[in-house]
Amino acid sequence: MPSSPPRNPLKSTGNNGKLGDHHPVNSLHAAMKRHGGFPRLSASSKALVLLPLVLLAFIFFFVYPKEFELQAMMSACAPPATGAYAASSSRLAEPAVVRKPDFRLLIGVLTRADLYERRHLLRMVYGLQLAPGNNLTAHVDVRFVFCRLYKDDQRVLVPLEILAHGDVIILDGCEENLNGGKTYTFLSTVAALYADEPYDYVMKADDDIFFRLPQLVDSLGAMPREDMYYGATIPCDSMDPFREYMAGMGYALSWDLVEWIATSEVARNHSVGTEDMLTGLWLRIGGKGKNRFNAKPAIHDYRNPVPVDQCEHEFMPSTIGVHRLKSNPRWAEALKYFNFTAGLQPSKFYKID
Numbered sequence: 001m002p003s004s005p006p007r008n009p010l011k012s013t014g015n016n017g018k019l020g021d022h023h024p025v026n027s028l029h030a031a032m033k034r035h036g037g038f039p040r041l042s043a044s045s046k047a048l049v050l051l052p053l054v055l056l057a058f059i060f061f062f063v064y065p066k067e068f069e070l071q072a073m074m075s076a077c078a079p080p081a082t083g084a085y086a087a088s089s090s091r092l093a094e095p096a097v098v099r100k101p102d103f104r105l106l107i108g109v110l111t112r113a114d115l116y117e118r119r120h121l122l123r124m125v126y127g128l129q130l131a132p133g134n135n136l137t138a139h140v141d142v143r144f145v146f147c148r149l150y151k152d153d154q155r156v157l158v159p160l161e162i163l164a165h166g167d168v169i170i171l172d173g174c175e176e177n178l179n180g181g182k183t184y185t186f187l188s189t190v191a192a193l194y195a196d197e198p199y200d201y202v203m204k205a206d207d208d209i210f211f212r213l214p215q216l217v218d219s220l221g222a223m224p225r226e227d228m229y230y231g232a233t234i235p236c237d238s239m240d241p242f243r244e245y246m247a248g249m250g251y252a253l254s255w256d257l258v259e260w261i262a263t264s265e266v267a268r269n270h271s272v273g274t275e276d277m278l279t280g281l282w283l284r285i286g287g288k289g290k291n292r293f294n295a296k297p298a299i300h301d302y303r304n305p306v307p308v309d310q311c312e313h314e315f316m317p318s319t320i321g322v323h324r325l326k327s328n329p330r331w332a333e334a335l336k337y338f339n340f341t342a343g344l345q346p347s348k349f350y351k352i353d
């Protein structure tokens with residue numbers, strides 16, 4: 001089971017050993033003791049000795065206090081605190097006006113360790129939406145979820161990400177195959193990891209879906225907090241959330257359902273198979289999910305030139321999530337449509353035509 005990363009490596013690495021390193025002072029002190037202290041000085045020579053010291057102190061503490069801070073910062077030449085992203089994004093998620101969030105949402109992006117570039121994109125896409133000026137009314141945490149690392153380079157590069165961002169969950173006991181039980185392992189692991197500070201909803205999301213967090217938060221905020229199953233209904237031509245299940249692109253479960261899945265024999269016995277279908281199956285067998293909400297058409301697939309089913313259609317101003325953004329050009333198209341970078345200010349540092 002992954003344990004949460006240490007909160008602040010600066011504290012543990014920055015000053016270690018430095019505090020005990022005052023040997024020069026200590027030995028001077030000892031020498032002074034051995035020689036019975038300073039030779040006796042007249043009042044005027046004392047003043048002569050002290051004056052430059054006082055002046056120096058004055059200069060350092062009052063004239064250049066900033067330089068001191070700067071040096072302190074530079075000497076602690078370590079990356080930002082572990083979990084900087086996580087810590088700052090959760091800090092950022094809090095509105096400027098301090099106000100209790102309406103609910104807490106965990107978005108687990110199920111992805112593979114090797115997809116570094118996609119995670120870089122997703123961190124920006126979600127990190128920017130969590131910025132304080134956006135005034136999200138919910139507390140949202142985004143975590144990237146893998147099964148066990150299986151290559152030596154991953155065992156270095158993923159720790160690098162964890163140190164820098166602190167937003168990774170590595171599951172034990174699953175294989176990197178969405179239909180091999182990863183969702184079951186994710187949900188049951190999350191139930192244990194966050195048992196002390198549960199979320200209201202846990203969302204399973206793909207790494208090729210773009211969620212517009214303000215729209216998602218508005219939509220989820222209106223839902224019951226219990227026994228709730230939310231997403232885009234399958235089959236594509238059905239709008240009935242009770243008919244089958246929610247598409248795996250992104251669906252949310254209330255915390256009580258996550259706990260139930262973690263402990264239910266029904267889920268454990270049917271953990272391997274088409275992951276989104278199984279989630280629907282568990283709830284059906286268990287008689288769970290009395291509150292269901294179909295977010296179609298606002299959660300939808302990217303529209304292919306020749307549409308293959310009714311899950312896909314064009315971007316809409318009311319879109320909550322777009323799925324099947326499998327390439328950078330598609331991400332760019334989506335982000336452009338939703339004016340995601342429209343706030344960029346002109347600058348002498350770049351020209352973007």
Ligand SMILES: *[C@@H]1O[C@H](CO)[C@@H](O)[C@H](O)[C@H]1NC(C)=O
Pocket residue numbers: 096133134135
């Ligand atoms: C967030 O709230 C601040 C202060 O009330 C306001 O100025 C700002 O326009 C809001 N931002 C958005 C994106 O609504």
Ligand SMILES: *[C@@H]1O[C@H](CO)[C@@H](O)[C@H](O)[C@H]1NC(C)=O
Pocket residue numbers: 265266269
């Ligand atoms: C789960 O599987 C075990 C072993 O096959 C069986 O004994 C048990 O009845 C099953 N439970 C459910 C709820 O299906």
Ligand SMILES: *[C@@H]1O[C@H](CO)[C@@H](O)[C@H](O)[C@H]1NC(C)=O
Pocket residue numbers: 316317337338339
């Ligand atoms: C993007 O900005 C344009 C121009 O201001 C506006 O007409 C359009 O409605 C915006 N699109 C969305 C999805 O907000």
